[in-house]
Amino acid sequence: MEAGDDRKLVSNWPNVQFVPESYVHPPEKRPGKLVVQPCKTIPVVDFEGHDQTQIIQHIVKATEEFGFFQIINHGVSKKLMDDAMGVFKEFHGMSWKDKTSQRSKDPNKSCRFYTSSEKYTTEEAHVWRDALTHPCHPFEEYMQFWPAKPTRYRKVVGEYVQELRKLGDQILELLCQGLGLSTSYFSRGLVENPVLLVNHYPPCPDPSLTLGLVKHRDPSLITILLQEEINGLQVFKDGEWIGVDPLPHAFVVNGGYVLQMITNGKLKGAEHRAVTNSSVSRTSAAFFIYPSKDSIIEPAQALINACNPPQYRSMKFEDFQKNFLARSGNAEAVMQFISSMHD
Numbered sequence: 001m002e003a004g005d006d007r008k009l010v011s012n013w014p015n016v017q018f019v020p021e022s023y024v025h026p027p028e029k030r031p032g033k034l035v036v037q038p039c040k041t042i043p044v045v046d047f048e049g050h051d052q053t054q055i056i057q058h059i060v061k062a063t064e065e066f067g068f069f070q071i072i073n074h075g076v077s078k079k080l081m082d083d084a085m086g087v088f089k090e091f092h093g094m095s096w097k098d099k100t101s102q103r104s105k106d107p108n109k110s111c112r113f114y115t116s117s118e119k120y121t122t123e124e125a126h127v128w129r130d131a132l133t134h135p136c137h138p139f140e141e142y143m144q145f146w147p148a149k150p151t152r153y154r155k156v157v158g159e160y161v162q163e164l165r166k167l168g169d170q171i172l173e174l175l176c177q178g179l180g181l182s183t184s185y186f187s188r189g190l191v192e193n194p195v196l197l198v199n200h201y202p203p204c205p206d207p208s209l210t211l212g213l214v215k216h217r218d219p220s221l222i223t224i225l226l227q228e229e230i231n232g233l234q235v236f237k238d239g240e241w242i243g244v245d246p247l248p249h250a251f252v253v254n255g256g257y258v259l260q261m262i263t264n265g266k267l268k269g270a271e272h273r274a275v276t277n278s279s280v281s282r283t284s285a286a287f288f289i290y291p292s293k294d295s296i297i298e299p300a301q302a303l304i305n306a307c308n309p310p311q312y313r314s315m316k317f318e319d320f321q322k323n324f325l326a327r328s329g330n331a332e333a334v335m336q337f338i339s340s341m342h343d
């Protein structure tokens, strides 16, 4: 965000009475009915309640069918989750001056704070969100560029992202076992570059007109999301939107494009979005597990054969990422680019 844009921060608008024209989405992309499929929701996996074989089957099936699942009893302490959410909310609750003065000081501009999407000037309609993002690993290297305010941000988030790396490794190992890949398949390179994105959606005077985040698929291997106990996340399945019921101290896990490519389409990167509400603000923190720039992403040899030819091309993660951004994450355009039929 450029200095002159500071006052656009949606969380710092005083007395918002209506949705400005530039935030109104075209009718076919609006949330539609705001109460979605109450009886359907994504699977919940209890990491303590079952034996390992059942857990593996459960998460593979959930990722095949929905591309999404929630985990409970995952081993990350409730206190750490509460502290992390507390500090994320505190960050977004600061004055615009405090937040924007925390804007990237790092030379690569990899730690950023912005409003709506990073394509603010070219997007079709703005979204009702402010966002803070930064790399997490090696955290000793990046921490100096994370917000210095709130003062406990670096300490709490440093601990939190280390725990999430371990949880990510554990989930990916289980997926490998379920898929018949070697348990070290997602070894360091493919999980080397985790990035945190802290979303904040203030209350919106008319949630039917706008979105917190438009329909998208994450460009990650997997994403581990911490959300407040407030509805807002929805998953697109079989042509309809399913709400993800927030459970206390659960994580929401979803596959991204990279998982879809590596599993040759067996596991899906599901499309999802965030809607707003008129009464309370909602904060969520997505921990995206990304490969390092130079990692090659391609369908795993063990998952292709004469009956299952590769559906996706092989490419460096860096090239995937550049093209994903250039296509603004547009699903059809990205699919075409990664498809093995691409010329």
Ligand SMILES: O=C(O)CCC(=O)C(=O)O
Residues within 6 Å of the ligand: 197, 199, 213, 218, 225, 227, 232, 233, 272, 273, 274, 283, 284, 286
């Ligand atoms: O806020 C949410 O629930 C969704 C966040 C999300 O999809 C993202 O950051 O990619």
Ligand SMILES: [Fe+2]
Residues within 6 Å of the ligand: 216, 217, 218, 272, 286
């Ligand atoms: Fe997402």
